[in-house]
Amino acid sequence: MVQIGYTMMTEQAGPRELVGHVVGAERAGFDFSVISDHYFPWLSSQGHSPNAWAVLGAAAQATSRIPLMTYVTCPTTRYHPAVVAQQAATVQLLSEGRFRLGLGSGENLNEHVVGGGWPSAEVRLEKLEEAIGIIRALFEGRLLTHHGAHYDVEHARLWDLPEPVPPIGVAVSGELSCRLAGHLADLVVATEPKKELLESFERHGGAGKPRVGQLPVCYDPDRDAAIDRAHDQFRWFGLGWPVNSELPHDGAFASATRSVSRDEVAESIPCGAKTDDFVAAVRPYVDAGFTEVALVQIGGEQQAGYLDWAERELLPALREL
Template sequence: MTEQAGPKELVSHVVGAERAGFDFSVVSDHAFPWLDSQGTRSVRVERPGAAAQATSRIPLMTYVTCPTFRYHPAVVAQKAATMQLLSEGRFRLGLGSGENLNEHIVGAGRPAAHVRLEMLEEAVDIIRRLFAGGYVSHHGAHFDVENARLWDLPDEPPAIGIAVSGPRSCGLAGRHGDLVIATEPKAELLRTFDAHGGAGKPRVGQLPVCYDPDRGAAAARAHDRFRSALGGWRVNAELPGPAGFNRAAQRTRPEDVAEAVPCGDDVDAFVLDWAASDLLPALRTL
């Protein structure tokens, strides 16, 4: 959670996770925290690069990068190729259509969801063409690329994961992604992904937890830092800043968050909560 820790802490977290035996890690790519109480943001690109140099085994992935507003897809391709080289093949490029919270800062406006997905599909095509090597020129509906080339290419390009939230994004992920990313535990998302070409591809799911030996302290911290998440993707993708998230969650109680986010130090309870989620049956291929 890059919204809750500075850049040095984040690198130490990944190092600690590798030592503890974790077998996967992701890092968010946001310009703003959801809530002022989270209170930190640092440049995403440097974090996995530093983590790649400080670790040797644990896989790394952006969770997720939007290659359509703050970053041009040609720039994303260059940075992803560099990350794959630095990590010696441990990097996955997670992509999504973006949240207003982060993309509004460049003043490009907020097009409708179907337009954002069109932009994402075009961006993925540009990135893959650059990963393939050689010079690339592209003049499409949303992006222009003029005589671009990646001069430092890894032997194997990074796998591309695509975040899903509804039928259209699931179809895009099934057709164009190497893996799918589901931040909400809804099995129908993965069924739709499978139906559009995703069957057999890896899938990454998310269940937030808040660990503390004192369950009450964990619930209070989860409420302070994560109450905004209970609004769901349709809310979270559209609000432009922490003030809006604070207002949207002003009536959310600590017990409401504790029901949605497992809190405390009982790992068995975390596993049971995950096993009870709607997403688990579709995630067994991970």
Template sequence: MVRIGYTMMTEQSGPRDLVDHVVAAERAGFDFSVTSDHYFPWLASQGHAPYAWSVLGAAAQATTRIPLMTYVTCPTTRYHPAVVAQKAATVQLLSEGRFRLGLGSGENLNEHVVGGGWPAASVRLEKLEEAVAIIRALFGGEELTRRGRHFDVRGARLWDLPDIPPPIGVAVSGDRSCALAGREADLVIAVQPAAELIEAFDRYGGTGKPRVGQLPVSYGTDHGAAVARAHDQFRWFGGGWKVNSELPGPASFAGATASVTPRDVAASIPCGDDVDAFVEAVRPYAAAGFDEIALIQVGGDQQEPFIRWAETTLLPALRDAL
């Protein structure tokens, strides 16, 4: 059975609201949750970007059942991998084993704030692979000293380790990242229902491991308002990873999406309250081989009505259909 998740979207809600939302999502019966980890929102109209790891710590204490996960953290620029390992181990302890560490090669949008320039995609993947190795070693209890191509670690050790380390997921967008995920990750992460990504992940060793997808939705009883909200806050979503990972700030995303129309957005994001349209939007992910699918409800002020509707209408429909 496909598991349906809820997204704590840090770009569109403040920290206290995010925790309240995931508590409500747990109560409503969502199977898992994921959390974005950004320094900036993609568009200024989204309006938020609290520190995801503080939110996760609070969420771990406020919930009892729902799994937590970063979707995704970049462990190579804004954060050193040794620090990511410490944060992840701590959240795993606080959540009593409910945390998974989703990792990716990052976006200029968030990582540029520490300076040093934004490397080419091939270098970003090299750095990610090295970071995963460091995190794995620290999860294993090693006292680690190493000089790598991209990272130095000197006498690092995690003093508070969970009995079961957080599973590591790697976000993929092409063959090389699928190879890394297949070899080194416990699960794969993607934001497109692309069967070729899952096939490549399996080919490189991922067979039998979880595969987690994500898509935005814009629930609302007023279809026009739901479309307008999706256009205002999520028109960047269709830009594709190769473009989105390079843009340096919200103004760049606004400029890059200036020609995207509400009709364009409505063609790719289900809007309104037609449950069949939402089911049909999720179905391609299941068909592509994803066994976990996290939904993003567009609009920070629309989380509560969406969660209520999901509990009574959407979740039962998805579980019947998938």
């Protein structure tokens, strides 16, 4: 049976609200949770972007059962991989073993803030591979000095090391990232229900490992209101990863999505309160072979109603899958 997750979207709610939302998700019966790790929202109408790691620390203390996961952190630019290792180890201790470290090669939207330009996709994957090696070495408890192609580490060690260490997931979008994930990750992460991504991941060593997907939904008893909100805050979603990873700020996303219509958004994101529509949107992930699917409820102020409805109707229907 596929597991259904809840997404703490840092782009659409403040830190205290996000913690309250994941407490509600645990109460509603979601199987796991994930959190986005951004410096900018995609669109200014979303209106937020608190620090994900601070939120995770609070969420680890406010909850007792629901697993936590970054979806995803880029350990190559805004954060140094040695710092990511320390953050992940700390959250794993705070959550008593409920944390998974989801990693990716990053988006210009978030990483540009520290300067230094935005490298090509190939270089970003090289940096990610080296970063994972550093994190793994520190997770082993080693006293690490490392001088690589992209990073230097001097005499580093994690003094508070959890047992077990957090599993590492890697986000994939094509053959190169699938190869890296298959060799280096404990699980794979994707935002599209593409069976070929999972097949490539398995060919490169990922057979039998968890496969986590994600998709946006927009619950509202008023379907028109749901479509309006999804169009206002999530119309960027259809641009695809090759575009989304390159745009530098929310103004660029607004310009790139100016011509996206409400009808186009409604065709790609389930909107309203018809359970069958939401189940139909999850089904392609199940058919592709994903073992877990994290839902993103669009709209930070609509979480309470969504969680009540999910507990009553959506989660029981999805478990039939």
